[in-house]
Amino acid sequence: MDELKMNEKEQIETCQSSRRAVLGYLGSAIAGSVAMIATGAMLPKAAHAAEAAPPVPALPGYDWSKHRWAFGVDATKCIGCLRCVEACKAENEVAGDAHHFRTWVERYVTLEGEEHARIDSQADPVNIAASGSEKEYRFANRYAGEKVEKAFFVPKLCNQCTHPACVQVCPVGATFKTADGIVVIDHTYCIGCEYCVQACPYGARFFNEEQGVSDKCTWCYHRITKGLQPACVEVCPVGARVFGDRNDKQSPISQFLANNRVQVLKPESGNAPNVFYVGIDKEVI
Amino acid sequence: MPKHAVRLVLLLVIFGALAVAARYFLVDKSYYKYGYYRGDAVMEIAQDKPRYQGTAYCESCHSDKVSEWSKSVHNNPDAGKVVKCEVCHGPAGSRDPQQHYMHAATGRVHPDDLKMAIPTDTQALCKLCHEQTAGRPSQQRQIVVKDHAGALQCTLCHNPHSPGTFVGSLAAPEHRGDAEAGKGKIATCLDCHGANGISAGLPGPTLAGQNQTYLIATLTEYKTGKRNDPMMAPIAAAMSDADIKDIAAYFSSLKCKSAANTAEQTAAAHEAGASVCVNCHGANGSSADRGWPNLVGQSKDYIVGTLKAYAGGQRPNTAMNALAKGMNDADVEKLAAYYAGYSCK
Numbered sequence: 001m002d003e004l005k006m007n008e009k010e011q012i013e014t015c016q017s018s019r020r021a022v023l024g025y026l027g028s029a030i031a032g033s034v035a036m037i038a039t040g041a042m043l044p045k046a047a048h049a050a051e052a053a054p055p056v057p058a059l060p061g062y063d064w065s066k067h068r069w070a071f072g073v074d075a076t077k078c079i080g081c082l083r084c085v086e087a088c089k090a091e092n093e094v095a096g097d098a099h100h101f102r103t104w105v106e107r108y109v110t111l112e113g114e115e116h117a118r119i120d121s122q123a124d125p126v127n128i129a130a131s132g133s134e135k136e137y138r139f140a141n142r143y144a145g146e147k148v149e150k151a152f153f154v155p156k157l158c159n160q161c162t163h164p165a166c167v168q169v170c171p172v173g174a175t176f177k178t179a180d181g182i183v184v185i186d187h188t189y190c191i192g193c194e195y196c197v198q199a200c201p202y203g204a205r206f207f208n209e210e211q212g213v214s215d216k217c218t219w220c221y222h223r224i225t226k227g228l229q230p231a232c233v234e235v236c237p238v239g240a241r242v243f244g245d246r247n248d249k250q251s252p253i254s255q256f257l258a259n260n261r262v263q264v265l266k267p268e269s270g271n272a273p274n275v276f277y278v279g280i281d282k283e284v285i
Numbered sequence: 286m287p288k289h290a291v292r293l294v295l296l297l298v299i300f301g302a303l304a305v306a307a308r309y310f311l312v313d314k315s316y317y318k319y320g321y322y323r324g325d326a327v328m329e330i331a332q333d334k335p336r337y338q339g340t341a342y343c344e345s346c347h348s349d350k351v352s353e354w355s356k357s358v359h360n361n362p363d364a365g366k367v368v369k370c371e372v373c374h375g376p377a378g379s380r381d382p383q384q385h386y387m388h389a390a391t392g393r394v395h396p397d398d399l400k401m402a403i404p405t406d407t408q409a410l411c412k413l414c415h416e417q418t419a420g421r422p423s424q425q426r427q428i429v430v431k432d433h434a435g436a437l438q439c440t441l442c443h444n445p446h447s448p449g450t451f452v453g454s455l456a457a458p459e460h461r462g463d464a465e466a467g468k469g470k471i472a473t474c475l476d477c478h479g480a481n482g483i484s485a486g487l488p489g490p491t492l493a494g495q496n497q498t499y500l501i502a503t504l505t506e507y508k509t510g511k512r513n514d515p516m517m518a519p520i521a522a523a524m525s526d527a528d529i530k531d532i533a534a535y536f537s538s539l540k541c542k543s544a545a546n547t548a549e550q551t552a553a554a555h556e557a558g559a560s561v562c563v564n565c566h567g568a569n570g571s572s573a574d575r576g577w578p579n580l581v582g583q584s585k586d587y588i589v590g591t592l593k594a595y596a597g598g599q600r601p602n603t604a605m606n607a608l609a610k611g612m613n614d615a616d617v618e619k620l621a622a623y624y625a626g627y628s629c630k
Contacts, residue, residue: 025290032297055318057327064327077365079425081413083372090376091336107420138412143419151420176322186326187387222333222388234337235372237414238425239365 072242084232091231159273357447455576467535500533541582554623
C-alpha cells in the first residue's frame, strides 16, 4: 500500500513538473509570437511614424496633398455623341473593341405605354452595327419611328469612391487610393485575380485578357497631375462632364456642386462615390 | 530543456529569419512609403504622356482656322458648348509604343511624324451630334438628315470650322443703292427682263423683287468676268459700282408676280426634294438676303434651264452643281413648277 502511494506520489510529481515545463514553453512561445507580431506591425508603422509630414511623390509641380478631385455629370446636357468614349480609348490605349471601356454612355428610352425604360449603350450590337466598326461608336437612331415618352443619356465612369470596395478586396496591394482621391492600379503588382472586378458595384472595372491585369478609369491621372483635364472632359462638346478640385471653391466642380441638386449612384453600397449626377431617373443605377 | 523542444525552437527561429529575409528582398522598397502599396507606382502612372493637346496647341500653327472657329457657334462657352479642334480631328499627340500597360513619358506630337486626319465623311461626323435622335436634349440643334440634305456632305454648304457660316453666303452690302436713281439707268435691261422687271417668257430672269445682295453680287461677277455671258458681260462692264447698287435697289423694290401653287404641286415639289432648297432659298422662295437668290416669281422655264446649267457644269457653283447633279428631269420639272408658282409677297 505504502509502496503504491509512493509510486503515485512520484508519478504526480513527475506529471506536475512536465506540465509546468510545457506551460513554460507555451508562455515563451506566446511571448515570442507577440514580439514577432509587434515587430511585424512596426514595419508599416515606420512609414506612419513621421505623421507630421507624410511623404509626397515627387511629381513636378504637383502636390497631391493639396487636391481633392471630384467629377460631375449633367445628364440633361449629354447628347450621346460618344466623343468621350473614343477619346478615353485613345488617351488610355484601351483595347479597341466593344467589350472594354473605362467610360461609357448609357441611353434610357421609355416608349409610350411602357412601364420600364429600354437601356442600351454604345456596346450594344445595334449601335456597333450603326457605327460599322468596333473601334468607333455611335448611337443608332433606333427609336426614330417609335413614340418616345422620355429619353436621356447617362455617361458613366469610375466613381473613385471614398471607401472603395475594390481596394478592400485586392489581395496583393496592387490597387490603392491616392491621397488626392483617385483609385489606381499598379499593373506590375496586379496578379489578375479579378476580385476587384467582382467587388465594384458599378461595373467600372474590366479585365484585360491580353495582359492578364484588371484595368479601370483613373480620371486620366497622368493628365490631372499636369494641370490638364481628363480626356473625356476635354472633348465633351456640351459641358456634360465637369471635373475639378473641391479644395478650390472656384473650380468648375465646386460651382457644379454648389449650384445643383446632385445625387450619387447606389449610395446604399457604402462606397461613397465621388461622381455626382444631375438629371437622372431612379432607373439609373 | 529537452532536445526535441530545442530543435523546434531552432526551426522556428530559422523560419522567422527566412521570412524576414524574403520580405526584405521581395517587397519593393517603396511599398510602405505612402500606404499599403508600391509607392513608385504613383510616379509611373502619373508620368504617362498626354495625347490630347488642347486648342491652344493647335493655334500655334493654325491660327487662321482657330480664329475662324473661335467666333463660330462651335465656340460658345456661355452656353457651355465648345467643340474643340481635337473633337473632330482626334488627338494631336501619341505615346511611344511600349509593352502594353508599361507607362511612357515620351511620344510624338503633330506635326512631328504624326499626321492628323481630316474627316472626309462629314455627314457621318456631324450626325454624331446633330442627327435628330431620341435622348438628345431639346436645346441641342438637331436635323432630320434626309429632309435637310439627303446624302450630301455637310461641308457642301457649311463651313466646317464655323458651321453657322454658309458657303456662298455674302454679307449684305454696306451702302445700299438709290432706287429712284436706279430707275433712270435700266432702259437697256427691260428688253430681256421685261417691263417692271417681270420677264414673261423673255430670255432674262425676272428681276422684280430679287434680293439686293444677290443682284449686286451677280452684276459684279459679270463685270469682273467671274461669270461669263455674251449678253450680260458688255452691259455690266459699262456700269460703275454705284450704278450696280442703284439698279439692284430699284429692281428689288419692285413687286414680282406669280400664281399661287396648288396643293398637288407643293406635295410633288417636296417629294422632289424642295426641303433641301429651302435651307438657302427660304421657305417661301424668298431667301434671307444673304447672297442666295429668291426663286419666287421666276418662270418655270428659266429655273429648269438654270438647274440644267448647274448639272452640266456650265454655271459653276460648288453647292448647286452637286445638288443639281443629284436631280432627275422629273424632279427638276416639279421643283421648277413649284417655285414658279409661289405667290409673291
